[in-house]
Amino acid sequence: MSDPLLNPPADLYPPGRSDVPAPEGWTPSPLYDPFEAHIGPMFYRKAGDQVHYAIKLDERHCDGQGNGEPGLLMTFADATLGWAVWLAVTPNSAVTISQHTDFLGSARVGDLIECVPAVTRKTREIIFVKGLFRVGGEPVLSASSLWKVVKGS
DSSP states (O other), X not given: OOOTTTSOOTTOBOOSOOOSOOOTTOEEOOBSSGGGGGTOOEEEEEXXXXXXXXXXXXXXXXXXXXXXXXXXXXXXXXXXXXXXHHHHHTTSEEEEEEEEEEEOSXXXXXXXXXXXXXXXXXXXXXXXXXXXXXXXXXXXXXXXXEEEEETTO
């Protein structure tokens, strides 16, 4: 079976920005949702059986006080948790039912926000997933979501 992270579907959307270099040890992530092009690029790396995801904040991602914009953080959380779900349900797909987000700290321009999402429960129709998002090891966001499996899509 091919690795969907290394061999993404051929019909992916192009990245919104290509001038943001990948941090050392990270690979640009394919985009599975055209909206993600507005916040990307996003990155991933594999470590054993875990997949780590990241985004490097730039001025587009911050509010008037220079902190990571909450909407950006929630969008990144949805994308990150969604990648974990996608790996759990392939060849099917899934759609977000709900997402709960807690803001635990702040992130600033230049910060790399990282997460290793985890599927915590999987039924025939619903996937439960969570993630703790960190900057330099310090938590800045936690998120959990429920996803509906869409068979044959």
